[in-house]
Amino acid sequence: EVQLVESGGGLVQPGRxxxxxxxxxxxxxxxxxxxxxxxxxxxxxxxxxxxxTSGSRTYYPDSVKGRFTISRDNAKSxxxxxxxxxxxxxxxxxxxxxxxxxxxYFDYWGQGVMVTVSS
Amino acid sequence: xxxxxxxxxxxxxxxxxxxxxxxxxxxxxxxxxxYQQRSGTSPxxxxxxxxxxxxxVPNRFSGSGSGTSYSLTINSMETEDAATYYCQQGSSYPxxxxxxxxxxxx
Numbered sequence: 001e002v003q004l005v006e007s008g009g010g011l012v013q014p015g016r017x018x019x020x021x022x023x024x025x026x027x028x029x030x031x032x033x034x035x036x037x038x039x040x041x042x043x044x045x046x047x048x049x050x051x052x053t054s055g056s057r058t059y060y061p062d063s064v065k066g067r068f069t070i071s072r073d074n075a076k077s078x079x080x081x082x083x084x085x086x087x088x089x090x091x092x093x094x095x096x097x098x099x100x101x102x103x104x105y106f107d108y109w110g111q112g113v114m115v116t117v118s119s
Numbered sequence: 120x121x122x123x124x125x126x127x128x129x130x131x132x133x134x135x136x137x138x139x140x141x142x143x144x145x146x147x148x149x150x151x152x153x154y155q156q157r158s159g160t161s162p163x164x165x166x167x168x169x170x171x172x173x174x175x176v177p178n179r180f181s182g183s184g185s186g187t188s189y190s191l192t193i194n195s196m197e198t199e200d201a202a203t204y205y206c207q208q209g210s211s212y213p214x215x216x217x218x219x220x221x222x223x224x225x
Contacts, residue, residue, distance in 0.1 A: 044205065044216055045162065045219075047213060047214040060213075061120075101168070103149070103152065103209055105152035105167045106154075106162075106164060106207075111161055
């Protein structure tokens with residue numbers, strides 16, 4: 001059974017940093033692109049970052065480019081999201097997700113972790 | 120950036136009613152994907168590559184479309200189908216989601 005379990009969320013002040021982790025199990029982690037998707041309270045979904053199988057290629061939307069860094073450790077079957085210079089608009093539930101295929105969809109999602117950016 | 124516009128934003132359907140949700144893209148995409156999200160839970164992949172049902176999705180659901188116009192159809196609404204549905208394109212970066220359609224039971 002595929003499982004994605006996020007951790008590392010919490011309350012952080014604007015301008016500070018936070019690192020999220022995602023522990024994957026039930027599949028060969030190194031064979032899949034992975035991603036982070038977020039959802040602000042009562043809002044829709046927003047793609048945040050994607051990383052290739054080896055970690056050599058990463059992709060971000062303009063809203064987080066230069067502030068967020070996605071990385072992975074295939075030996076530990078773990079995905080990370082380093083978030084710097086956090087803003088109030090980064091407040092959201094962050095989901096770890098597996099890219100399902102070449103069509104660019106997410107076939108498995110974690111339960112999500114809440115990040116609140118507030119003074 | 121490809122903007123996805125879903126309509127309607129909210130709708131209510133009676134059990135047994137046929138339901139169609141639409142998603143329009145600002146530029147042509149190769150495929151459209153759909154997710155179901157029930158209140159307080161994570162999104163679930165529902166339809167991928169325009170018309171393929173994800174594992175466990177009832178066959179009363181179907182997906183269709185091409186280019187800039189896509190749709191998700193429920194042949195006969197059931198209680199458990201009440202949820203928010205999001206479309207998403209992964210054809211070009213940045214990957215984008217539609218704003219969602221909240222489907223309620225009438």
